[in-house]
Amino acid sequence: MAHQLIELKDISKSFQREQTIIAALSPVNLAVRREEFVAFVGPSGCGKSTILNMVAGLLPPTTGQLSYDGAPVRDLNRRVGYMTQKDTLLPWRNVADNIGAPLELACHKTGKTGRMDKIRQMVELVGLKGFEKHFPGELSGGMRRRVALARMLIYDPETLLMDEPFGALDAQLKLVMHDEIQRIVSLGHKTVLFVTHDLSEAIALADRVVVFSSRPGQIKIVRDIDLPRPRDVFRIRFSPRFTELHEELWDELKDEVKKGTDT
Amino acid sequence: MSAQPRDPGAAAAVAVAVMSAAASRTGASESARSVFLHPVGRAAAQIAIVLAMLVLWQFGSGTLFPRVWVSSPSAIFARLVQWFSSGSIWGHMAATVSAAAIGYVLGAAAGVATGLLLGLSRKAEQILSPFVIALYSLPKVALAPFFVIFLGIGIESKIALVAVTVYFLLLYNTLDGLRDLDRGWADAYRLMGANDREIVRNVMLPGIMPWIFSGLRIGVRYAFTAAVLGELLAGNQGIGYLIESSAGQFNSSGIFAGVFILVVCSVVATEVISRAEKFVLHWRN
């Protein structure tokens, strides 16, 4: 059998803060297939973002082996696009220039007209028409998230890492974005790791949902989401199967959330 | 910017920003409470206070205080008129302004360049930091006699003193800027596939611009102060020379008039830099 695209073997992570060692993630095993959409849910501080950081090569695991496409991740992993929790838009570039930034780099070099076309497409995709000349400081949190999303999508990376991409969006816009992301992922044959607090969002989008337990984070349950594709994100919430999955996963999740609030 | 500024100029800038914010806030919420919170009322009070100070100075001079010590506004004004009408002031102003300007440009360019070199090589910064701290801790004015011996009492020694003073200011501002840069920006660019040069050009240089400009803004004051100190200690022209020679003749009008011209030059130059800053950093508001 061919190797999986992303493989985590006994991956753990601990940080040293002054004299104490804080375990952020207990040994975790997980394999992600090519073109699979995996959603991570769990309480804050359970190490979901840490996994994304490790897959991106920004953070080495303390123990265990992490490989991407069969090779260990040692340096930055440039085959992934990463939409971090805190956005990294450059404050001195306007919306259009932030979105087009990757295409100015030598490795994705695109001519000016081609770049403008793509920026226009992306601006429309994330619904920011009319805001091209605005600076990030002038945008709301939700708009900034959409700029960051467009910047990640514009250069078409093979794997998408998304850390609460739609957290700051209102409910309607969220659904529209779910629809778009689903289309982009299936058309572009993307592999996705998706961190969210929103269980419904995870079930609606993912092929598999991974529920994490709280500190130190570890995988509590991995659930296949057997809802047929393509999914109608606007209606899927009302299907009986969705409700069943939601109830089942919520039972797993709520203890963890409670544990998190107790401390 | 950091809330705990390293140098007095920045402290003052923060304080002024806070003051104006506070003034506008109280102006909005308590405008009914006092006529002095109304812009017109406040301006009237300000003018009244300044006039009262001038009048007290004018009439206290010779009665409350010895005239030879404190001069008087009219005598200072007369001195300024005399300097400008005879044209004798222009040469002195040109000397000070050109020393300050040339030293400022040289020092700032070298400071930013060194800051970038040190900031981009952690190793070099670690190795050199005690040397840099030792030089930084030295009161720069102590170098003035060295420059006079090596470069003479002309403008060159003043340029050198200004350049050294501005150099360390910009060096530290550049290092602070690089240290405070959001690491996420560079990481994001690296993940997109940027090479080191592209990161320097796209993230670091524009990212430290606010710090460089705050250094440049404060540096104007440093530059004029250093140029004048150089002239006070040794020289035969410049505003500092005017101040020193007036002091030597027990002529306090000349001291005040010289300091007044210096303040005007410094304020005008600071305003020019502030405008440039607003223009370059237009994305900030």
Added chain:
Amino acid sequence: MAGSNSGAAASGQGNVLLWRGLLLITLLGGWEAYGRLVSEAWFSRPMLIFARILTWAGDGLGGHVAITLAEMLAGLAIGIPLGTVFGLVLGRLPVAAGILRPIIFGLYSIPLVTLAPLFIFWFGLGLTPKIVLVAIVTFFLLFFTTFAGVQTIDREMIDSFRLLGASRREMLRKLIGPACLAWILSGIKVALPYSLIAAVVGEMLLARAGLGYLLMQASQQIDMTGMFAALFVLMAAGVAIGETVNFIERRALRWRNL
């Protein structure tokens, strides 16, 4: 892995110290060699300078250091409390603050050290003009930072304290004092190095004692060894003040963490 990481960091630290030592030896050695082999007329050489500092140490250097220190401390003792009190009072009076703001800013834009000749003219060549200069410079620094500190206290916080029934005294002790302390400390941090600069400027212009005087005396005789010796003493004084500032900062940080 964690073990090997910290091991690498430790050996990296050792490397840095080694490089620093090598650089220092190269600089001083090169300087010494230049002085011995080419000429010591312009740059003297480290051995002579070191010998001079030792000679001075047995012959009045302590007195000069004490004079400079006395000027700084006296000036700070006047400038810091006055600046703090003015900042606190004016900060609590929004009407007066609004009116005086541009006037005070205007006064602050005067490069204060260039007033040194005036103070010498007024107060002669003793310690007084230097003390006045240090006091005025530090007054303004403390005034500005304290004033800013008072302004940053949230109005709603003050109101909520009032609603809790705090008296004026309690407000000052529990809220305004602690909130401003960080700003006052940061003002003192800046004022300390500036007090050395102000004192040295005063001494370089006209004095009979002090480190600035020592430097100028050597320079009038074009005694390069003496000039460098004075420069190194001043540098040491500057570093000592920097360390004092760091000490205050660490204390302040610990206080803030409590």
